[in-house]
Amino acid sequence: MKVRFWGVRGSLPVPGPRTERYGGNTSCVEVRSAAGTRIIIDAGTGIRRLGKDLMREEFESGNGTAHLLISHTHWDHIQGLPFFSPLHQKGNQLYVYARRRDDVHLRAVFASQTDDPYFPISIEQAKAGISFRELADSAAFEIADVHVTCTRLNHPYVATAYRLAADGASVAYVSDTAPFSDILFENQYIAQPPSLRASLPEGDRAKLRAMRDGVVRLCEGADLVIYDTMFTPDDYYRMPHYGHSRPSDALDVCRHAGARRLALFHHAPERSDAEVDAILAETRSQALGSRLSLDITAAYEGFDLDLGSRGSI
Ligand SMILES: [Zn+2]
Ligand SMILES: [Zn+2]
Incomplete structure (x- = not known):
């Protein structure tokens, strides 16, 4: 199984000299x-270059099939989709999977992204076939030879x-999520940071425990865990209501899950390459200090792994 990172940033794209190495x-x-089963997780702006690459293969002649798993539909996870070239070639087939909402069908969510006046080509006018598959929180299914399982995350309006x-x-993909300790996110926006010292009602704590158990199970024995580590401890202290984790939260999950390798992911847009280097070094020393045997990398664009052979390619 080959894994390649095409976009590793959270919130919005930040090209320029400060982000050259990680992307x-x-x-x-x-x-x-x-x-040869092709699965793409999330459609941030990284999907544009992946699309160009796929067009050099069977997608150019309209014979390509890809499966797109969406963690949630915040901009940074869907904003590249209208620029995904295989969509505009007749004969290609794209299957889009995301969590079912109670109020609106997945197709309508994606159609509104390209509605006039936001984009000139509506999703209905795309030449490729697009099918939408709505998922329950703990869905489990097969995509050809790939077995897929899901669990819900602790993020404003929920992520998968x-x-x-x-x-x-x-491989486990865990983005975006807050830790499972201080705030319970459901279908709501939390405008003010709550006090991190206040204790939560038992009902909320039980839901967070169940959610964390689900994430640990999802990552159990994984060869690679890709985890939202957008926040430093100070960021989390200031903005716990934004719904993101710290590297120590990822270490905790990996330890309990017995995962082999961790990729820090969804880097904050303001983080320079040097700052990501420093976070990586600090996370490695934390793991070492707590005798956690885990191979840790900060994900960067173009990072390739061959998990079948347990090494880089
Ligand atoms: Zn995000
Ligand atoms: Zn998000």
Whole structure:
């Protein structure tokens, strides 16, 4: 199973000299099984270059099929989709999966993204076939030879984490999420940071425990865990109501799940390459200090892994 990162940034794209090494594009990860099944997780601006790459293969002649798993539909996870070239070639087929909403169908959510006056080509006018598949929080299903499981995350209006297993290897994608300790996010916007010292009602704590158990299960024994580590401890202290985690939260989940490798992901837009380097070094030393055996990387654009052979390619 091959994994490639095309976008590793959170919130919005930030090109420029300060982000040259890790990259400025928003969330997009490609997973390809040995049998050739193509799965894309999230459609941030990183998907544009992936689309150009795919057009050099069978997508150019309209014979391509891709499956797109969306963690949630905040801009940074969908904003590249209208620029995904395979969509504009007749014959290609794209399957889009995301969490079911009670109020509006997934197709309508994506159609509104390209509605006039926001974009000239509506999703209905795209030449490729697009099918939408709505998912329950703990859905489990097959995409050809890839087994996919889901669990819900702690994020404003909720996000979905995915685990993909194929070729005897597995990858878990956990973005975006707050830790499972101080705030319970559901379908609501929290305008003010709550006091981190205030204790939560038992009902909320029980829901957070169940959510955390779900995430640990999803990451269990994973060869690679990709985790939202957008926040430093200070960011979290100031903005716990924004719904993101710190590297220590990812370490905690990886420890309990017995994961092999962690990729820090969804880097904050204001974070320079040097700052990401420093966060990576600090996270590695934290893991070492707590005797956690875990291979830790900060994800960057173009980072490739072959999980079947347990090494970089
Ligand atoms: Zn995000
Ligand atoms: Zn989000």
